[in-house]
Amino acid sequence: MIDVLMMPGTFCPHGGDNISEEFLRDLDPARFTTRIVDYPAEYGSPGTYADSRAAGREALLGAIGASPNPVLLGGYSQGAQIAGDVAAEISAGRHPELEVRGVALIADPSRPHGRCAGADPGGWGISGERDTGIPTWWAAAPGDPITALPAGNPLRSLADMTEFYSLSSPEAVAHWAQTMLDTALSRSMQPWWTLDHWQDWGGAAAWMKGYLTDGRHTTAYLAEGHCKALADAVNQELS
Missing domain, CATH: 3.40.50.1820 (Alpha/Beta hydrolase fold, catalytic domain)
Structure with a gap:
């Protein structure tokens, strides 16, 4: 088994x-x-x-x-x-x-x-x-x-920025904001906006629907x- x-x-x-x-x-x-x-x-x-x-x-x-x-x-x-x-x-x-x-x-x-x-x-x-x-x-x-x-869908940033998402307390909100800043500064976000992905830039609303x-x-x-x-x-x- x-x-x-x-x-x-x-x-x-x-x-x-x-x-x-x-x-x-x-x-x-x-x-x-x-x-x-x-x-x-x-x-x-x-x-x-x-x-x-x-x-x-x-x-x-x-x-x-x-x-x-x-x-x-x-x-x-x-x-x-x-x-x-x-x-x-x-x-x-x-x-x-x-x-x-x-x-x-x-x-x-x-x-x-x-x-x-x-x-x-x-x-x-x-x-x-x-x-x-x-x-x-x-x-x-x-x-x-x-x-x-x-590859080029803007929703990729949603995944990058919400791992620590929480509105449960002021401290949790501050921690979420700090992690978003750290992600941006470390350049670890998925580069969906690069020119080789331009054909996929639109359509985020349809995918979210x-x-x-x-x-x-x-x-x-x-x-x-x-x-x-x-x-x-x-x-x-x-x-």
Whole structure:
């Protein structure tokens, strides 16, 4: 048996986003046991995205260490960011006592371009690109700005500037402002505005509409079969 450790999406700390559950249901029950790994799953309310990811990382590392069987990591949205980052740490040798057989990521904010179970929707993750160094399968819906954003889309700055977003207190607001300034001064923002990306400069509003009202980050994964395609790929390819 292979233990599947699934990190759900933002604002669903104990699961219940439906997308994580749909993927888990489509895995072969004769080969996989599944569980949701709890973590804060916050984005600015009440905690920051950075703090939520840090807590999720610790929860997932603990769950991998406690698993009696080989492990497949899974994640959706924020959970995919965490699972992919942890996989990359393990492949780099940072946790030599841990072993992961594969990774399945849905709407990963750091999906590399061209990597997708099914048709490639183009673009890549809103936070940039990250490989895991471990066999990995990605699901990405066309029009989802979190995982299939064009290179020159201005929404990339939103990801760069909101990792520590919080309005919970004056101190939290001040810390967020300082991190935005530090990001700008360190020149670590994604250069979406460069001339070689000029054709993508427009369209931020349409991509945001896809996220906010058109279900490109949520219901599209169910209605268009992206979760099932990901599970089918894992069922067929993970030995």
